[in-house]
Amino acid sequence: MGYSLGLICRECATTYPAEARYVCERCFGPLEVAYDLDAARGRVTRESIEGGPRSMWRYRDLLPEVGDTPVDLGTGWTPLRRADRLAERLGVRELWLKDDTLNPTGSFKDRVVSVALSVARRLGFTTAACASTGNLATSVAAHAAAMGWPSVTIIPSDLETSKIVMAAVFGGVVLGVEGNYDDVNRLCVELVSEHPDWAFANVNLRPFYAEGSKTLAFEIAEQLGWRLPDQVVVPIASGSQFTKVAKGFAQLRALDLVEGAPPRLFGAQAAGCSPVATAFAEGATAIRPQKPRTLARSLAIGNPADGPYVLDELRAGGGDCGSVTDEEILEGIELLASSEGVFAETAGGTTIASLRQMVRRGTVDPEGSIVAIISGHGLKTVEALAGRSGVTATIPPTLVAAEDTLTARLLVGAS
Amino acid sequence: MSVVVRLPAQLRALVGGAGEVEVEARTVREAILTVDAAHPGLAERVLDDGGALRRFVNVFVADEDVRFLDGLDTVLSDGETISLVPAVAGG
Numbered sequence: 001m002g003y004s005l006g007l008i009c010r011e012c013a014t015t016y017p018a019e020a021r022y023v024c025e026r027c028f029g030p031l032e033v034a035y036d037l038d039a040a041r042g043r044v045t046r047e048s049i050e051g052g053p054r055s056m057w058r059y060r061d062l063l064p065e066v067g068d069t070p071v072d073l074g075t076g077w078t079p080l081r082r083a084d085r086l087a088e089r090l091g092v093r094e095l096w097l098k099d100d101t102l103n104p105t106g107s108f109k110d111r112v113v114s115v116a117l118s119v120a121r122r123l124g125f126t127t128a129a130c131a132s133t134g135n136l137a138t139s140v141a142a143h144a145a146a147m148g149w150p151s152v153t154i155i156p157s158d159l160e161t162s163k164i165v166m167a168a169v170f171g172g173v174v175l176g177v178e179g180n181y182d183d184v185n186r187l188c189v190e191l192v193s194e195h196p197d198w199a200f201a202n203v204n205l206r207p208f209y210a211e212g213s214k215t216l217a218f219e220i221a222e223q224l225g226w227r228l229p230d231q232v233v234v235p236i237a238s239g240s241q242f243t244k245v246a247k248g249f250a251q252l253r254a255l256d257l258v259e260g261a262p263p264r265l266f267g268a269q270a271a272g273c274s275p276v277a278t279a280f281a282e283g284a285t286a287i288r289p290q291k292p293r294t295l296a297r298s299l300a301i302g303n304p305a306d307g308p309y310v311l312d313e314l315r316a317g318g319g320d321c322g323s324v325t326d327e328e329i330l331e332g333i334e335l336l337a338s339s340e341g342v343f344a345e346t347a348g349g350t351t352i353a354s355l356r357q358m359v360r361r362g363t364v365d366p367e368g369s370i371v372a373i374i375s376g377h378g379l380k381t382v383e384a385l386a387g388r389s390g391v392t393a394t395i396p397p398t399l400v401a402a403e404d405t406l407t408a409r410l411l412v413g414a415s
Numbered sequence: 416m417s418v419v420v421r422l423p424a425q426l427r428a429l430v431g432g433a434g435e436v437e438v439e440a441r442t443v444r445e446a447i448l449t450v451d452a453a454h455p456g457l458a459e460r461v462l463d464d465g466g467a468l469r470r471f472v473n474v475f476v477a478d479e480d481v482r483f484l485d486g487l488d489t490v491l492s493d494g495e496t497i498s499l500v501p502a503v504a505g506g
Contacts, residue, residue, distance in 0.1 A: 011471070023425050023501040028460065028471040030503035131505050185505035186475065190498065193424040193434065203504045238506020286470065289482055303480065305503045308470060 003040040004064045007031040007207050010309070018065060020123055020199065022206040030305065031207045032247075033064050037254045044255055046226055049218075056111055056215040062251060063215070064208045066118035071143055073104035075114045076215050080223035080371070086339035087370075090356050094369040096229065098220055099342055105142045105166065106377035107135040107298075107345075108241065112212035113201055117143050119208040120199035128172075129153065130201040131188035133181050133237070133298045134163030135345075135376055140201050141170035152198065154184050154191075159297055162380050180292055182303050206240075213241045217248025220371050221258050228252075229263050230368030233355045235347045235375055236267040236276050236321065237299045239306030245373070246313050263371075265313060266364060267321035268354030270294035270329060270346075276307050277323035280314055287311070295326045295384050296346040298376060320363035322354025329353055330388060333378060343378030351375070416441055418491050420450055421498040426461075430454045435496075443474055444487035446497055461499060471502045 007016040011029025022031055044061045052058030056076025060066070079099045087095035100108040113136065117128055128144040129152040130136050137153035144151035153167055157176030168174045177184045192203045201209045221228055228249060234242045246265055252258045269277045272294030275287045287307035292300035304310070314321060324332070329346055332353030337343050344352070351372050358364040378385075392409055395401040421435045430436055430450070438453075440446035444466075451458035463469050467487070474481045475498040481489045491497070 023423075023471070023503055025425055026460070028425070028469055028501055028503070030471065181505070182480075183478075186473070186498075186500055189423065189500045189504045190421070193427075196424065202506055206504060240506040289480055291483075301506060303473070303502070305506055 002061050002063065002065050003036045003044070005034040005036055008034045018119075020120070020125070020196075020204045022204055033207050033211050035062065035251070037251065041255050044257070046222075046257060049222065056114065056212070056219070059215050059218045062218070063115055064119050064211055065122065066115070067122035070114060070118040071121060071147055072114050072118075073110060073143060073146060075103050075110035077219060078102045080220060081340065081342070083340050086336060086352075089335060089339055090359055092359060092364070092366040092370055096220075096224075096369070096371045097336075097340065097342060098216060098371055098373045100216070100373065100375050101342065101344060101348070101377035105135075105139045106380060107139065108213070108216065108373070108375045109135045109139040110143075111215050112136075112209045113139040113143050115212035116201040116205040116209035117147065117199065120201075120205055121147065123199075125197065125199035127152065127198045128201065129188070129191075129195075129198045131181070131185045131203065132167070133300060134159045134167065135298055135380065136202060137167035137174065138163065138170075141167055141172040141174070144172055145170040154188055156180055156184055156297075160381050160383050162382060163297075166380065181301050182289070182292075185301075185303075210240045210244050213244035214248030214251065216241070216373060217245045218252065221249065221252050226258055228258050228260050229371045231266060231364055231370045232263045233266045233268055233351055233358075233364075233370065233372045235299055235351045235373065236269050236310060237301045237304065237347075239276065239304045239310040241373075241375070242267060243306050243309045243313065246317075262317065264317050264319050266319045266354070266358055267310060267314060268351040269321060269323050270296040270299055270350050271323045271325045272296070273300045273302055274323040275302060275304055276310050277321040279307070279311055280321045281323075285311070294329075295381075296329055296350050297381070298345060298347045299350060320358050322350075322357045324350055324353040324357055328357070330384060332356070333385065334388070336374070337378070342374060344374045345376040345378050345381040346384050347376050348374040348378070416491050416493045416495070418446055418494070419496045420446055421496060423499060423501055425501065426457060426499065429456050429460075441491060442487065443476060443481055443489045443491065443497060446491065447487075473500045473502045474498070475500060
């Protein structure tokens with residue numbers, strides 16, 4: 001059985017039943033799922049979790065109530081890879097990659113969608129929807145297809161081709177909006193007022209949706225042998241993943257499933273869309289929205305819903321937030337790929353480049369253990385590498401041409 | 416100036432269920448306070464004790480976030496639409 005209760009407002013603590021509701025009626029604050037951790041302590045154990053499926057649903061007791069069976073394409077329990085080669089290049093001692101490129105639709109969004117649509121089905125919804133920068137739309141459309149549900153996914157019309165194709169191939173309605181993600185988001189908030197019978201994963205189902213990101217923290221700790229890492233680097237778009245990774249680690253500690261201090265959490269943003277990094281650096285308590293201009297489209301949220309909570313967590317936990325240029329993001333993708341054989345989309349490049357930046361300025365401790373969350377697959381953003389990743393040389397199909405070129409390029413046989 | 420104030424589902428009960436209300440106002444603040452005068456309760460939901468916009472409320476004038484304009488002092492033109500939208504969404 002699960003230990004989730006209803007919803008509670010993060011601002012004023014007003015409580016609500018577990019229903020499709022995301023905003024506090026009293027203060028407009030965000031609602032989140034509450035848990036009876038006292039009841040769970042001693043009942044949710046390492047053994048009970050280890051006896052579960054090899055997916056994110058092994059943590060079902062610590063997720064919202066989903067009814068008989070969750071909607072699951074096989075999400076989670078992705079590899080936690082020791083990255084010694086990359087660690088050496090970055091000048092750190094112990095680095096791990098949480099490789100969420102390997103989820104069913106290629107990003108961590110499958111975690112949040114699996115929870116959101118499971119809850120939506122339990123609550124009686126029959127249509128799935130979302131506002132998306134691409135990855136979420138793909139995941140919602142795929143899960144909806146697998147459920148036999150219609151879907152309506154809404155994205156900026158100028159996204160990367162692969163993301164549009166992936167969102168559309170599952171057969172749902174994909175609306176391309178002439179505007180940025182913040183425009184899409186606002187449109188969806190207005191739409192949900194008109195279509196309260198649609199399950200917008202990240203609007204009216206958002207409190208449940210967000211909980212899915214806790215499983216990143218759960219898996220990291222379990223895969224380290226029920227040990228907390230010293231430091232975790234998380235990409236920041238809306239900030240939802242960041243705040244829920246923090247919540248996941250906090251719940252593990254509250255349940256005595258792990259010992260020791262909570263990890264210091266670090267953020268990663270693109271310089272072209274850095275509302276959280278900017279507010280953090282300036283010591284501001286409020287987030288000033290920005291107009292995104294970055295190739296890291298999956299992080300291009302200029303008005304991040306959870307920004308204030310990310311700032312609180314960064315400050316309370318002694319963290320930092322990177323802010324890296326598009327060139328650095330591409331270098332980050334290449335550094336990760338060439339060091340570890342992992343191909344990440346631009347968000348992963350942002351995470352690696354931000355880690356490098358924060359190591360250099362001394363905020364990330366190179367002696368402490370580090371986990372970097374690699375949230376999406378590189379095939380989603382191949383255009384970003386156009387002109388950088390291509391054939392080394394084009395040659396006629398002759399041995400002479402091959403040997404000549406290899407000699408020139410690789411110094412084969414030069415010794 | 417006659418302007419239209421669009422309300423999210425969470426605030427519609429305050430105005431008898433309508434999705435929008437038409438009022439006379441020169442600024443965003445005046446529009447909110449004018450709606451509140453006719454339908455008490457709206458302002459306290461949208462503004463904090465100091466009269467500033469609550470941090471989880473977004474206000475758009477002609478589709479632009481007023482935080483990019485002059486905030487609550489943003490001047491309205493005749494026929495303009497003001498949208499009150501919960502900030503906690505997306506991502």
